[in-house]
Amino acid sequence: MDCEQLHDLILEACEGAVSPEARRRMESHLAGCTDCRAFFAAQRDLDARLSRAIAPPQLSPHFKRRVLAAIESQPEGLRLGDFLEVLDWIGCAGLALAAVFLLERTPNPALYTFWAVLAGGVGFGLWESRDLLRTLSL
């Protein structure tokens, strides 16, 4: 194991994420390498300083209560989700009606395939837009 590879192992060791076997390999390398020993000491010191300097922030104790109060004060109304559900039904009904209408009116049966593909494409497009709207609404 060369020094460069050992540096990653040293960093993981400082983060407490190496197996006993890897630690043994690291210690055996450190015993004979001054540069890596210096790197290890520097990283161990840095890790301790980072742990002190970057303390997890504390959420205020009333956070949950505030969220629940905010939710209760949300106006009841038609949400985007409800609107999309309505669109689903309108879209499905519209497609079914269009299909029946076209089948009855189309004089040339060869055009059936064309209309079917077109209707399928429009339906697929509507469905995808609906998913896109859902994603954007987040």
Added chain:
Amino acid sequence: MVDEPSPVEAFERIVEEYQGRVFRLACSILRNEAAAEDAAQEVFIRLWKALPQFRGESSLSTWIYAISRNTCLTRLKRERIRETLPLEEGKVASIPSPQGDPVGEQEIRALVERLPEKYRQVLVLFYFEERSYEQVAEALALPMGTVKTYLHRAKKELASLLAANVPAKQGKESVPWIVNNSMI
């Protein structure tokens, strides 16, 4: 027979379970506790509105983290746009040093701030999340290997800066996370 929890009760459990993680992620992105708490509240309100559409295609935590990142990044963009506008007199907040903060820790914080954003965020979140690679990977939607790589590059960079004794910039950039109290 056990009664099913009401939607509000179920949501309350979700808030209970995820509030800390959402808040810490928001802190790592926004670097300000008050702004992060506001953002976390917005995340849960959006979540409440969107829950009926949750179809379980991804895990709940993945979904919550995605909403959290989007909310924070939107706020950050809005903030940057506002920063380009002329500031009104008296609206510039001074950034106090936390009491009892040793100089060494201030210096470290200032150096962390000089890291490239993607390294900084991984490093900060790693210590916020009590050294969990998994939590950081999930919160930032990064592969675990990438988290380790960014973390190690950040530490090597910090070690070089410390070894070169690079002076930290003073003023706003020197203690960016400390607006209300000693967040980091």
